[in-house]
Amino acid sequence: xxxxxxxxxxxxxxxxxxxxxxxxxxxxxLEELEELILRDGRIKSVDIHVVYPGDRVRIMNLLDVVQxxxxxxxxxxxxxxxxxxxxxxxxxxxRSLRGIALLVSNPCTKRxxxxxxxxxxxxAELSRYGKMRNVSIAPYIADGIEERDFxxxxxxxxxxxxxxxxxxxxxxxxxxxxxxDLEISNxxxxxxxxxxxxxxxxxxxxxxxxxxxxxxxxxxxxxxFMPTIIHPNEVLDGGVVGHHTIRSLDTYTIQNHxxxxxxxxxxxxxxxxxxxxxxxxxxDPVIRKRKALMAANLIKxxxxxxxxxxxxxxxxxxxxxxxxxxxxxxxxxxxxxxxxQPLIGVGTLADTLLFNNEALNLVITVxxxxxxxxxxxxxxxxxxxxAKTKVFLADPIDQYAGDPMIDTEEMLIAxxxxxxxxxxxxxxxx
Amino acid sequence: MAGKKLNVVHYxxxxxxxxxxxxxxxxxxxVAEGSVGxxxxxxxxxxxxxxVVATLICGDNFFAKNPEEAAKEGLRxxxxxxxxxxxxxxxxxxxxxxxxxxxxxKAVGGKLGIPVITGMSEENPGMEMYRKxxxxxxxxxxxxxxxxSLQRMTKLAFRLVSGEKNMNLLSRENLxxxxxxxxxxxxxxxxxxxxxxxxxxxVDKLLAKINGxxxxxxxxxxxxxxxxxxxxxxxxxxxxxxxxSDGGLVPKGNPDGLSGRGNLRWTTYEIDDFxxxxxxxxxxxxxxxxxFPDEVLGNPSRLVPVDVMRDLLREGKIGKLHPTFFCTSxxxxxxxxxxxxxxxxxxxxxxxxxxxxIFTST
Numbered sequence: 001x002x003x004x005x006x007x008x009x010x011x012x013x014x015x016x017x018x019x020x021x022x023x024x025x026x027x028x029x030l031e032e033l034e035e036l037i038l039r040d041g042r043i044k045s046v047d048i049h050v051v052y053p054g055d056r057v058r059i060m061n062l063l064d065v066v067q068x069x070x071x072x073x074x075x076x077x078x079x080x081x082x083x084x085x086x087x088x089x090x091x092x093x094x095r096s097l098r099g100i101a102l103l104v105s106n107p108c109t110k111r112x113x114x115x116x117x118x119x120x121x122x123x124a125e126l127s128r129y130g131k132m133r134n135v136s137i138a139p140y141i142a143d144g145i146e147e148r149d150f151x152x153x154x155x156x157x158x159x160x161x162x163x164x165x166x167x168x169x170x171x172x173x174x175x176x177x178x179x180x181d182l183e184i185s186n187x188x189x190x191x192x193x194x195x196x197x198x199x200x201x202x203x204x205x206x207x208x209x210x211x212x213x214x215x216x217x218x219x220x221x222x223x224x225f226m227p228t229i230i231h232p233n234e235v236l237d238g239g240v241v242g243h244h245t246i247r248s249l250d251t252y253t254i255q256n257h258x259x260x261x262x263x264x265x266x267x268x269x270x271x272x273x274x275x276x277x278x279x280x281x282x283x284d285p286v287i288r289k290r291k292a293l294m295a296a297n298l299i300k301x302x303x304x305x306x307x308x309x310x311x312x313x314x315x316x317x318x319x320x321x322x323x324x325x326x327x328x329x330x331x332x333x334x335x336x337x338x339x340x341q342p343l344i345g346v347g348t349l350a351d352t353l354l355f356n357n358e359a360l361n362l363v364i365t366v367x368x369x370x371x372x373x374x375x376x377x378x379x380x381x382x383x384x385x386x387a388k389t390k391v392f393l394a395d396p397i398d399q400y401a402g403d404p405m406i407d408t409e410e411m412l413i414a415x416x417x418x419x420x421x422x423x424x425x426x427x428x429x430x
Numbered sequence: 431m432a433g434k435k436l437n438v439v440h441y442x443x444x445x446x447x448x449x450x451x452x453x454x455x456x457x458x459x460x461v462a463e464g465s466v467g468x469x470x471x472x473x474x475x476x477x478x479x480x481x482v483v484a485t486l487i488c489g490d491n492f493f494a495k496n497p498e499e500a501a502k503e504g505l506r507x508x509x510x511x512x513x514x515x516x517x518x519x520x521x522x523x524x525x526x527x528x529x530x531x532x533x534x535x536k537a538v539g540g541k542l543g544i545p546v547i548t549g550m551s552e553e554n555p556g557m558e559m560y561r562k563x564x565x566x567x568x569x570x571x572x573x574x575x576x577x578x579s580l581q582r583m584t585k586l587a588f589r590l591v592s593g594e595k596n597m598n599l600l601s602r603e604n605l606x607x608x609x610x611x612x613x614x615x616x617x618x619x620x621x622x623x624x625x626x627x628x629x630x631x632x633v634d635k636l637l638a639k640i641n642g643x644x645x646x647x648x649x650x651x652x653x654x655x656x657x658x659x660x661x662x663x664x665x666x667x668x669x670x671x672x673x674x675s676d677g678g679l680v681p682k683g684n685p686d687g688l689s690g691r692g693n694l695r696w697t698t699y700e701i702d703d704f705x706x707x708x709x710x711x712x713x714x715x716x717x718x719x720x721x722f723p724d725e726v727l728g729n730p731s732r733l734v735p736v737d738v739m740r741d742l743l744r745e746g747k748i749g750k751l752h753p754t755f756f757c758t759s760x761x762x763x764x765x766x767x768x769x770x771x772x773x774x775x776x777x778x779x780x781x782x783x784x785x786x787x788i789f790t791s792t
Contacts, residue, residue: 112719126600194640196633206721258629270637307640309632316720316762337636339628340649343762344692345619350652351765352619362639363649366628367621370691370762373601394691394719396684410600410621421629426648428622429615430605 002181003233004093006072006174010100013050013133021169026100028135028165036164037139042153044142049383051103051134055119058377059136060385060401062115062414063151064104064158064242065129065250068097068165078163079238081219082156089218090233095166095174101129101252102165103414104158105138105384106244110147111209113392115246115414116401121377127415129252137161138384148212151244155215159241159251180233180264184275184303188268195274197305197334198232198259199295199325202240204281204318207247214243227279227295229302232260235276247314248341248369248410248417258422259309274305279325281318288321296328307335311420314369314411316343316354323355330359341419342368342427349429365427366419369411370394376405436480436591439508440469441518441534443527446573447487455526457489459500461507468576472517475584484511486534493530500530501537513544515587518564520549520579521556523571532560539564545590549579552614562617565590586611598623652765669785672752673701674775676760677733677792678718679726688717688759696758696771704755705736720761721792733790752784760791 009024016027030048037046051057071077072093076084103117117129124130139157141150187195203222205213213221217240234240235257242251260276267273277298282288299305308329312322319340326336338360342352345368353363379402382389387402392412399406410416417423444454446467465473465482473482486508493500508516516538518531528550535546540563549567550557557566565586569579586606595602600621608615626634631648638645663669680688681704686697699705714730716723731737734755742748756775760768779787 122602194637196636208722211722211724258627259632262627262629262633266633271633307636309629309636335636335640337632337639339632342619342649344764347617347619347764347766348615349619349649353649353652356652356654358651361647361651362632362635362645363647364628364632364635365648368619371601371621395689396687396717416600418628421632422627424624424627425600425621426624426628426631427619428608430599430608430618430620 001091001183001231001233002179003090003237005096005178005180005236006093007096007098007176007178008169008172009098009175010133013100013135015050019164019168021172026097026165026168033161033164036160037137037157040153040157042142042145042150043139043157045140046157047138047383049136051119051136051383053119053124053131053133056378056380057119057383058379058401059103059105059117059383060114060389061105061107061109061138062103062117062246062384063106063109063154063244064246065252065414066102066104066158066162067252067255068100068102068162069238069255070095070163070166079159079241082241083159083163086218088234089237089239090231094237095169097166097169099132101132101134102158102162103129103134103136104154105136106151106154107138107384108141108150111245113412115412116391116408117414118375118377121375122373123375123413126410127413129415135161135165136383148210152215155241155244180236182232182264182267182273184231187274188272191272193270193272194306195304196263196271197274197299197303197308198263198276199299199308199310200235200276200278201281201310201312201318201322202278203243204313204315205283206281206315206317207245209244216241216243222280225280227277227291227298229298230276230278232264232273232276235260246414248367249314249419250414253418253420253422256422257420258418259311259420262421263309274303277303281313281315281321283317288324292324292328295325296332296334299329300332300334305334309337311339312341313419314341319354323357323360326360327357336360337362337364339364339366339419339421341366341417343370345371349427366421367410367417367423367425368427369409369417371410372407373410374405374407378404435478436514437512438476438480438482438515438517439484439486439511439513440465440472440482441486441504441516441531442467442469443530444487444489447485449487449489455489455491458492459486459488459504459507461486468580471577472580472584475580479588480515483513484508488530490526490530493533494526497529497533501533504534505537505541508538509542513542515591516544516546517583517587518546518548520567520569520576520583521554522549522569522573522575523551523554525555528554528556529559532556532564532566535564536560545587547583547587549583557614561614565616566614568612568614582612586613663786666748667746668749670750670752670783671739671748671786671788672754672756672779672784673734673736673739673790674756674787675734675790676758677726677790678716678759678761679730679733679757680715680717682713682715684715684717690717690719690759691761693717693759693761693763694767696756696775698754698756701736701751701753701755705730705734707740718759718761718792733792735788735790752782
């Protein structure tokens with residue numbers, strides 16, 4: 001399977017009477033974009049803004065962040081199952097706009113917490129999106145639409161807008177073309193290089209809002225999936241998207257999946273990239289054991305891997321789950337590197353592990369995502385909410401988006417941490 | 431650094447304070463104006479930026495008999511000197527001295543909110559006891575390392591009073607790097623920027639692991655104690671059973687202020703009042719952000735099974751339901767505090783003569 005990602009470095013975003021890109025400037029016709037978003041009857045109205053680094057603007061209720069991308073050589077093939085028709089993602093040519101992101105807010109959310117982003121101050125410094133020029137959309141719910149159904153509508157509005165923006169750059173010369181070409185069925189069997197697979201814990205049901213799982217894979221949810229082999233290009237090219245909430249993970253991060261890109265980068269030089277198995281965190285111990293056994297078996301006896309990188313989704317229960325996958329892999333002789341996020345800010349690093357198995361002797365810390373930071377901001381504007389939008393804190397404290405200082409956790413600032421390994425952050429004992 | 435000269439108070443034991451050797455270890459506190467013994471070298475290191483205004487001296491045995499009380503007394507004695515900085519020791523490998531240095535640093539830092547710096551070797555018992563309460567610089571085993579240790583302590587002290595933000599930390603706090611400044615980490619974890627992404631690090635390290643080369647895990651495995659299960663209950667019909675839960679079920683308004691994550695408290699509620707048979711779902715809330723609480727809020731017995739316990743009681747299958755429910759919120763709470771809360775709740779249950787506990791989690 002061969003995927004070419006043609007990237008254009010966008011230097012500026014301007015409003016215009018025609019949506020197009022020229023000279024690395026993206027021009028957007030707001031009314032046309034608004035009309036596109038309002039084609040979904042679940043959406044009554046939408047606020048659209050362009051925000052720049054340094055703006056004293058706070059964006060609330062973020063449900064997703066998306067990199068503008070579209071397929072170049074395939075029709076109705078973008079984000080299959082969400083926007084485009086069902087087909088397997090990951091082959092052909094894709095246009096990608098770098099330096100900008102689409103910020104998708106759900107101002108009507110009833111969830112306890114959503115992510116935020118400030119375009120200036122500490123949040124902007126910490127977040128990769130704080131340094132980009134961004135388009136913010138905030139759709140409002142139409143009468144009679146159910147809460148979860150509306151979340152799907154917001155999600156799809158974001159993906160559709162991302163496609164619309166990238167499509168507008170047709171004819172613009174790319175700044176870089178990356179090729180992701182891997183024939184899993186015909187891998188270099190005779191290579192002496194170690195074969196490395198990737199286990200992608202893609203979902204955890206523990207935060208299912210109203211008990212309903214978020215769709216994130218070809219238009220469906222994966223809560224009940226068995227461990228499944230997929231091609232890494234499917235992940236990079238829109239087969240997988242973020243959940244309906246950002247806990248250090250969003251569609252942008254998945255489109256730029258750091259572990260997959262790193263394994264590609266070193267494929268044929270230091271290692272053979274043996275493929276991807278994705279799985280889901282499980283609450284039930286018997287199901288967890290069965291799925292861990294299946295995952296390890298696929299990695300060993302189908303992909304033939306010598307080693308595996310195991311990433312985890314946010315939360316404590318998924319921590320136990322990745323450990324069991326790791327243990328079963330090690331039992332089969334597959335060497336593991338297991339990712340964790342320390343969930344506490346006190347104690348030693350050893351105190352943060354929810355497993356204790358000597359075989360799991362290589363643990364990677366992607367970041368203590370609950371670390372608290374204070375964000376001072378005299379906001380000129382608040383998007384995706386109002387000055388009275390409540391800002392979540394686990395402590396019993398009431399605070400609002402318009403407060404001159406808010407206290408939050410880094411996992412709720414979009415673009416700071418990255419469960420998929422893309423951030424150059426490590427957790428240290430201080 | 432411009433501005434006024436910093437006031438420093440220094441703590442020493444009887445030996446370094448030149449009161450005497452082991453025979454003077456029972457002598458209580460004295461305060462000397464200016465610097466004494468190693469304090470002279472400390473003053474030299476401090477230069478003209480800070481002045482040792484007083485030296486607090488106490489016998490090792492006197493202090494070690496009741497460290498907390500002694501620390502309080504020591505604190506009272508030095509408060510009039512209005513220190514901006516406090517040094518203790520260094521104590522090197524000396525156990526009683528290390529505990530004294532740690533305890534007095536804890537008292538001074540806690541009350542006055544100024545940087546408190548001491549020095550110990552890794553084996554000194556005072557290190558583990560007080561590492562979270564003081565900046566404890568790493569030292570050698572004996573006074574042969576005095577000058578080196580004082581230099582390290584002074585360098586760290588000036589870094590702390592500078593108020594300089596550590597831009598390598600995401601939180602930007604004024605926290606010097608423990609490796610660079612040679613102190614024992616203080617049992618807090620922080621996110622730090624590093625040269626390579628987690629993806630790059632993990633592939634590097636995994637390849638080393640596969641190739642049989644040395645690799646460094648970013649987390650070392652914990653040492654866990656093995657808890658022996660108690661013997662089974664002989665006769666349930668004679669047994670008083672208590673309900674304990676870490677699911678964060680609290681009255682509406684969360685009057686005891688349990689945190690939804692990283693909670694450090696536990697509390698109790700009387701079952702007859704809190705969980706009556708004719709409960710109102712709207713009377714409750716969940717102080718726990720780790721699970722979706724709709725099921726429990728619809729019927730709190732889904733978390734705290736009083737309904738089943740009442741049935742068993744009526745059927746005569748259990749002796750008694752303990753009238754008090756023990757409640758905490760266990761969600762990303764550090765295991766050290768969980769163990770403490772377990773000890774506290776366990777002691778209270780033992781005092782009340784409870785025979786068995788049903789502990790429900792989420």
